[in-house]
Amino acid sequence: MLKKNRKISVAESIREGLIMSMKKDKNVILIGLGVDDPKGIFGTTKKIDKIFLKKKRVFDFPTAENTMTGIAIGSALSGVRPVIVHQRVEFSLLSLEQIINQAAKWYFMSGGKKSVPLVIRLIIGRGWGQGPQHSQSLETLFAHIPGLKVVCISNPKNAKGILISSIEDKNPVIIFEHRWLHEVKDFVPKKYYKTKLGKAEIIKKGKHITLISSSYMTMECLRCAEILKKYSIQVEIVDLQSLRPLDIKTIMKSVRKTKKTLVVDNGGMMYGISSEIISKIHENLNPREKSKFLIKRIGLSDNPIPSTRSLAKYCYPTYDDLVDKVNKMLKTKLKIKNKLLTKNIATDQPNLNFTGPF
Amino acid sequence: MLKKNRKISVAESIREGLIMSMKKDKNVILIGLGVDDPKGIFGTTKKIDKIFLKKKRVFDFPTAENTMTGIAIGSALSGVRPVIVHQRVEFSLLSLEQIINQAAKWYFMSGGKKSVPLVIRLIIGRGWGQGPQHSQSLETLFAHIPGLKVVCISNPKNAKGILISSIEDKNPVIIFEHRWLHEVKDFVPKKYYKTKLGKAEIIKKGKHITLISSSYMTMECLRCAEILKKYSIQVEIVDLQSLRPLDIKTIMKSVRKTKKTLVVDNGGMMYGISSEIISKIHENLNPREKSKFLIKRIGLSDNPIPSTRSLAKYCYPTYDDLVDKVNKMLKTKLKIKNKLLTKNIATDQPNLNFTGPF
Amino acid sequence: MKIKKKNKIKLYYEMLRIREIEKTIAEKYNEWEMRCPVHLSIGQEAVAVGVCQNLKKNDEIVTAHRCHAHYLAKGGSLKSMISELYGKETGCAKGLGGSMHLIDLRAGVSAAVPIVGSTIPIGTGIAWANKIKKSGKIVAIFFGDGATEEGVFFESLDFAALHRLPVLFVCENNEYSVYSHISKRQSKKRNITSISESLGVKSLKLNGNSIEEVFLKSKDIINKMRKDSKPYLIELKTFRAVEHCGPNNDDNLNYRTKNYLNYWEQKCPISNYEKFLKRNKLLSNYQLLKIKENIKKQISSAFDFAKKSKFPKKKLLKKYIYA
């Protein structure tokens, strides 16, 4: 296996997953504004149209998100396997009627006659002053709806696996993709492989505290763990991967193991991801455990995200904040020089190479 | 005061609130499909157009929900106070882009220059075989968004008060109105009065257990309490009234008083109202309390609502189910003839007079 | 083009059958056993029949809340439909959908949903798949005048024109959206066929109450579509004879004037065609009797079937959430 691994970015991994899926199943098509343009959706679809030249399979679209979704649903009912991508989750709000009323319920309301195998990739924006309408998370708007599957990519490896599994799935699957993950690199197998939908993954084992998170926030958790390791604090990280269905078994295993849990929400906490996680944990603990276990949460501040970087930086918890919070929860009173990891990246840049605009 | 009360229905109470608001502030207008038709939105807007004949203030609308919302936002920016009504919450999904990206954030993204005083009444359908697309709840889709206020009517008295407060509010307010409450009657003051937004209300005092709920489910809680009273069980009921902001103070007061709490969700529980309530309670209890307090939830089953009444009845918890659950939580092992209250109303009818269709 | 006698009778029969079925639904609705909203097509049968008679079995249709006529005209199973209205497990959607979610894949009835306008892009997507897969099938999308106010209507025509999709947009203009007359909702200068043309979709206005006009003109268009694989739109003026939703007449509400009602009553597509056929000796009283008997038998056996069928079992509730 090792030989067949190489370090590639999340964007490259998604692209590879798309190409492999399209080669495997000729019914898979790619739809979205800009899927065939020079930038290719942050590189994730770059030149895929060139690879599949004979029969057109990559479709740019008019700016008509609601109809785009309806058309994808219709085509999915007739044997096509469409993958939609929106460059910002906000654009998909125009299509929630089709997603929630139609796609999510089609299998049910047709009495099991037809399901809608549709993948919708939603990109969460952040940074570079994009402001209130280009930086929301909004996962729970989808995760609340029975009939949808809702999953979150958090690294190069699961990017490809989740994408492939979603395309093979017979149901509408919403994939959340954080803009700040696209350039993150790691080892990714070359082969065609799946990451089971509905499973959380313990991506780091540890015994002192559990961090539960998803999407980009899992990166911050990893950084937090790296710092704390130097102080002999072993952090366990549960990467949710799937918000619906929710893998409560894996969550509870880790919660029970460390007895201290910090839920790290990738969005606003009110009626957010962390609300459901904490409720579920609460429901699963017995009274004795309840008094001994420590369960906390942290997440985005409860306001629209401003454009100015001078304020946007207060909205997102960083690994610094996580370290502080863990420090408090464990009562370790460590004096930590968090700066260890920051290579002086500005708070509105995903990485050093990035100099806007999106 | 008593003299000035009379028993009227929720629908009449809403209508009265609308008329009074329109008389008080000539900028208030009413918008929606069918607001001026013979049925007048289940009676809530009936003949209001006739009352305000001189200057047109009641506007039927083309079937164009997204633009309707944008137009209302625009008019609100220019001093009009629009009240929109959708006969089913599902239709409003077409307008979530305008509600979430625009209305909710306008005050923020204009740097405080303009807010959007807009009221959107969303009616939750239920029963008479309306099926998957006319019977969702979906409160948390809105309650998750900072910048919105989200409130729920649960009885004739707060119907008028909440409506008047919402219209006077300078922000976008989403009012949830359950179809099965429209015909429910009770005393309502004749005067112009407000029900403070953001406050929960303890609508029944009791010492053995707290039920926390909202919207129609509060009715079922009341019925449950009525039954249990005969068995000397005193139920306290917290009617949330507001989902955003959430009145955690009132919630915690009751939770601490009875030490046993059942959260009754008006919708699906996954990433639902109950998720946030339970998380907030959890965050507010200290470890000692956690082991002693019993906190549970109940809500709609996690699936689309079928048309056939033979299955729809399994989706909604009734007061029977609440009684059972309380019985279990209190370990009272009462043998209760729940039938006490049911006047043989079918499970798909809000009341005896109702014989469909909507 | 001329219509053969046999086909004329068939057109009449199909319309009458739909009418009689819906009349029976209306009659029996008050037994409170069909406990779901019903939007009857009484008065509008010529559109459904005239168009669908030109479609092949594996051509597809999608429709909206007012879907009974389209479902039946396309050949959807009567028994499954009535059972669906009764909420039984033998229903076309196993009782999960109700009257507004009729479906019969074998007959090419691909979808009906009650969110106004929402099947327009879905139908367009089916047509797109047909084009991609070169299936040669035609899709007809039925919708009302109200649905043409939804953004998805325009967006879908746009897409169909851009990709030259074999889809027929059928706008059944009964001038009302619930109680609202079209003049309250659309500018007098608005014109549905011009809209269509301006977006790049050829279109035609038809008399929706003349079965022969609907049949012949849509035959023309559908024949063209089979060759050139291009989208078309037809707008058919017609009249809804009973209330928007439910089994009754609601003329007492006076939202439609006496004049208006009188005008349209004289335009009933079925009684006029019956007169025409009789006048031209194409239909004898005896034949008519036979037809009516036949229809009656179908209806009563469908209702018997539905009534005798079982309600779905509890486990069905969780069976079809995920495939």
Place this chain on the structure above:
Amino acid sequence: MKIKKKNKIKLYYEMLRIREIEKTIAEKYNEWEMRCPVHLSIGQEAVAVGVCQNLKKNDEIVTAHRCHAHYLAKGGSLKSMISELYGKETGCAKGLGGSMHLIDLRAGVSAAVPIVGSTIPIGTGIAWANKIKKSGKIVAIFFGDGATEEGVFFESLDFAALHRLPVLFVCENNEYSVYSHISKRQSKKRNITSISESLGVKSLKLNGNSIEEVFLKSKDIINKMRKDSKPYLIELKTFRAVEHCGPNNDDNLNYRTKNYLNYWEQKCPISNYEKFLKRNKLLSNYQLLKIKENIKKQISSAFDFAKKSKFPKKKLLKKYIYA
């Protein structure tokens, strides 16, 4: 109609001012102090100026992501705009909005938002309020060719026609939506002005790079609107000279052909008008020098102001969530 010499100079001055401001933004963008996406209007100035010169101060405009030119042409404060781009508390939205959320209520710049099409209904709603309140104001809504693909575009025209609202829809057709040419998105038979007419809104195609044509024709229309209070649409062909988003030229990406670029470069509204004015002795070199000096001074003082301004304090984050 004739344009007075004074007004001709004014038209030229306004265009040049916008061009120079945006060129300075482009220059300074690489200092990485304006850290927000910018969509420059370089090449499209004639539309903004030609229309806005006919609007009164209390008339209103709404616009979209590409809003600098409209904001400036309508009289929005330059200092507040540049400060907004720098994310400072002196910005027109206190730094909360950034380049895509310009607003200046005193100048009648009511809104800009970057969700394509979304300000079209909002602007229509402002016009509706104006009609209800009999304010006599006109609203102009600026949007691109891409925005005409959104359902809200149609729905808003529909509503404006139905209620006869005093709103001017201004479609700036630069043939591109990001990298996508219009032919990839819209049928060749699609026609924006015909769409408008079919919905009941009168409309006109204009050369968006001819400042005098834009000015005179929109003057005509706006004068009519002040009398008859009806909606109009104008479609103006024009050309975006730099990349969709950001400060650079992106011709190296080859999504627009050399021919296309050459063709449009010769149509630059500013250099052509400058030549015209000079040729006709309406503008001397000395005058031009003075104008440029004046503009330069405004710009450098605005950038100084922005740079010297403070970032907003933390408490601002929670100040404007609820009014």
